[in-house]
Amino acid sequence: MSENRNEIDQYRRRFLTQTSAAAAAASIAPGVFLTTPAVAKPDDQGVTNEKRWGILIDTHKCANGCTSCVTACEEENGWGSANPSESHSDETQKAQWIRKVSLKEKSTGHVVSLPLMCQHCETAPCVDVCPTGASFKRADGIVLVDKHICIGCRYCMMACPYKARSFIHEDLKDQKPWAPRGKGTVESCTMCVHRVDKDGTPACVEACNAENHKAMFFGDLYDKNSEISQQLREHGGEQIRADLGLNTGVRYRGL
Amino acid sequence: MKLELTYRETAGKSAGFWVLLGGLGLLVAIALGATLYMEHEGHHVTGMSNQIIWGMPHVFAIFLIVAASGALNVASIGTVFGKALYKPLGRLSGLVAMALLMGGLAVLVLDLGHPDRLIVAMTYYNFKSIFAWNIMLYTGFLAVTGIYLWMMMERKMNKYYRPAGIVAFIWRLILTTGTGSIFGFLVARQAYDAALMAPMFVIMSFAYGLAVFILVLMAAYKWTERPLGDAILYRLKNLLGVFIAAVLYFVMVYHLANLYATEHHGVEAFILRDGGIYTKLFWIVQIGLGSLLPLAMIYHPTIGKSRPAIITACILVIIGAFAQLYVILIGGQAYPLEMFPGYEVVESSFFDGGVNTYSPSIWEIMLGMGGIALAMLIVTVAVRVLRFMPETLDDATVDPHAAKSV
Numbered sequence: 001m002s003e004n005r006n007e008i009d010q011y012r013r014r015f016l017t018q019t020s021a022a023a024a025a026a027s028i029a030p031g032v033f034l035t036t037p038a039v040a041k042p043d044d045q046g047v048t049n050e051k052r053w054g055i056l057i058d059t060h061k062c063a064n065g066c067t068s069c070v071t072a073c074e075e076e077n078g079w080g081s082a083n084p085s086e087s088h089s090d091e092t093q094k095a096q097w098i099r100k101v102s103l104k105e106k107s108t109g110h111v112v113s114l115p116l117m118c119q120h121c122e123t124a125p126c127v128d129v130c131p132t133g134a135s136f137k138r139a140d141g142i143v144l145v146d147k148h149i150c151i152g153c154r155y156c157m158m159a160c161p162y163k164a165r166s167f168i169h170e171d172l173k174d175q176k177p178w179a180p181r182g183k184g185t186v187e188s189c190t191m192c193v194h195r196v197d198k199d200g201t202p203a204c205v206e207a208c209n210a211e212n213h214k215a216m217f218f219g220d221l222y223d224k225n226s227e228i229s230q231q232l233r234e235h236g237g238e239q240i241r242a243d244l245g246l247n248t249g250v251r252y253r254g255l
Numbered sequence: 256m257k258l259e260l261t262y263r264e265t266a267g268k269s270a271g272f273w274v275l276l277g278g279l280g281l282l283v284a285i286a287l288g289a290t291l292y293m294e295h296e297g298h299h300v301t302g303m304s305n306q307i308i309w310g311m312p313h314v315f316a317i318f319l320i321v322a323a324s325g326a327l328n329v330a331s332i333g334t335v336f337g338k339a340l341y342k343p344l345g346r347l348s349g350l351v352a353m354a355l356l357m358g359g360l361a362v363l364v365l366d367l368g369h370p371d372r373l374i375v376a377m378t379y380y381n382f383k384s385i386f387a388w389n390i391m392l393y394t395g396f397l398a399v400t401g402i403y404l405w406m407m408m409e410r411k412m413n414k415y416y417r418p419a420g421i422v423a424f425i426w427r428l429i430l431t432t433g434t435g436s437i438f439g440f441l442v443a444r445q446a447y448d449a450a451l452m453a454p455m456f457v458i459m460s461f462a463y464g465l466a467v468f469i470l471v472l473m474a475a476y477k478w479t480e481r482p483l484g485d486a487i488l489y490r491l492k493n494l495l496g497v498f499i500a501a502v503l504y505f506v507m508v509y510h511l512a513n514l515y516a517t518e519h520h521g522v523e524a525f526i527l528r529d530g531g532i533y534t535k536l537f538w539i540v541q542i543g544l545g546s547l548l549p550l551a552m553i554y555h556p557t558i559g560k561s562r563p564a565i566i567t568a569c570i571l572v573i574i575g576a577f578a579q580l581y582v583i584l585i586g587g588q589a590y591p592l593e594m595f596p597g598y599e600v601v602e603s604s605f606f607d608g609g610v611n612t613y614s615p616s617i618w619e620i621m622l623g624m625g626g627i628a629l630a631m632l633i634v635t636v637a638v639r640v641l642r643f644m645p646e647t648l649d650d651a652t653v654d655p656h657a658a659k660s661v
Contacts, residue, residue, distance in 0.1 A: 070604075088297070092304035092606065102602035103595050111601065116594075125443060131386035132379040149375050152368015155386050157308045161443035163592055163605065166305045167368060170297035183297045184368025240594055244442055255595075 052141040054221040059254035061215035064113040072207030077179040085173040095166035118164040118189035120249030126156035150185040262642035279632040286625020289618040306611035312366035315623025319359030324427040325464015327352035334420030349404040358630030445522035446587030455505040462498035466572035484650035496553040533586035545575010
């Protein structure tokens with residue numbers, strides 16, 4: 001009995017220490033940690049519009065010739081070099097979720113290198129034009145394709161200003177469970193939604209950090225304390241084809 | 256004066272009828288075979304890609320859909336605008352319109368990545384999508400034109416046929432506005448993104464549809480040995496001339512507006528000067544052979560009265576139409592997306608900044624031809640089983656007043 005009591009006391013003690021430590025951490029955290037880490041929703045809750053996920057790309061840090069982000073995406077989502085079953089399609093037909101582009105400014109000759117993928121627009125043209133609603137935007141800003149109701153009309157590809165979407169031209173094997181890819185449907189960057197929903201970071205951003213280039217920042221654009229928001233506030237960021245007013249979730253610096 | 260017209264089915268007993276039926280049926284079968292192959296293998300067997308997204312099937316489908324609404328004009332001129340001369344052509348006009356639309360829709364649907372999900376397209380609607388609206392406009396057109404035809408052909412319903420004709424006329428204008436807006440609403444691409452696309456497609460439909468209708472009319476009357484007078488034929492070909500000129504006007508305004516805006520200089524230089532096949536198709540086929548030549552032929556004092564010349568002019572207009580749609584569709588996609596103004600693309604694994612190439616595969620062309628064949632097959636069978644064609648369209652029957660002056 002007394003042993004039992006001791007055990008309970010221990011539990012109580014541990015509980016009290018841990019909760020007070022957590023409470024203390026929570027109360028001083030905003031002061032101690034300059035940024036709050038990206039926190040995603042629990043599995044049993046729906047996505048809300050209280051967050052807007054975004055990626056900031058610093059082209060000054062993006063190394064010319066480095067394709068780590070592309071390779072990471074290929075391996076994470078099972079396309080390109082990571083999926084040899086897409087062998088009948090030619091280079092113009094193969095899917096590309098993310099690509100590296102090198103640009104030269106015409107007047108100065110200044111060269112910029114950057115990764116280009118779905119820009120996760122707030123008012124996405126692909127979502128507007130999709131006849132069945134297969135192309136949709138989650139409340140947290142991630143633009144996706146519902147493979148079950150995509151009829152393969154490719155109007156979203158016609159509408160996308162970034163050529164971010166690919167149509168699958170043949171039967172594919174060896175797919176990742178979180179990234180199903182079906183012949184006759186359209187696909188694009190998912191911002192690694194399967195990772196984000198589990199508090200993770202998109203594979204491209206992770207790979208860029210692993211290379212120590214740190215050219216990509218992922219986070220909640222609505223959270224003033226997130227690193228991406230702070231970076232944007234401090235250094236600014238541009239949108240590709242800002243003239244279209246699409247309010248993209250992917251931003252660039254040094255463009 | 257009240258017209259005394261007798262409509263009668265075609266005999267459909269001659270060898271020619273069965274050869275025609277067999278030939279068209281064969282083309283439809285080939286198209287279905289090509290579709291099965293494309294859908295089984297996937298679109299990698301086509302010339303289409305992630306760069307040229309819409310290809311030859313869409314050129315055919317859009318031609319047929321645009322021509323469909325235009326073919327109904329002949330009926331509308333009789334019903335809505337009360338031109339007596341056109342009234343005997345109303346039934347055939349409605350039939351050709353429905354048949355062309357069915358042919359076009361068949362091609363469009365069979366090119367989908369998932370034609371098997373047609374039911375999804377019918378049950379899930381995104382009302383902000385002009386494509387979704389078009390699905391309703393197309394099916395609605397078939398219904399509205401069907402009712403219009405019924406009221407024309409059923410004596411008891413005759414009294415309602417004018418309101419039905421007005422509805423069909425308005426519906427067809429909205430339909431082609433919708434088709435043009437498929438391109439007009441695409442803000443991303445330099446060649447599209449113009450409100451003018453909608454009225455331009457409407458006027459294109461006038462020309463394409465009438466050219467097809469004249470050919471069908473002449474063939475049907477020739478092959479069934481029924482008289483087709485000059486009065487009606489000359490009226491139709493003169494109208495075709497007006498429509499060709501109107502299309503030219505819209506094409507000119509479109510390019511002038513683009514030439515004025517610096518941001519569009521790139522795409523204009525591409526289409527009008529540096530685009531290789533697209534430039535040639537534009538100037539030689541669309542403008543030269545497809546517009547100016549038929550225009551000259553139609554209004555020439557002697558050539559314009561020759562039936563072979565009228566047939567040739569109509570065929571030229573259709574060839575020009577295909578060139579025009581090819582330049583708009585494929586040329587518009589071949590020109591690269593302009594994402595980085597002031598920059599040139601040095602390197603990209605996804606063909607950014609470069610002109611995209613496209614060579615249509617035989618499968619795509621087979622599918623497209625099948626759509627045309629399906630439309631003609633529907634017309635051939637329908638005139639055999641129902642009374643679409645007046646027994647005679649000679650001058651005295653059609654327009655006794657005009658008959659004297661011709």
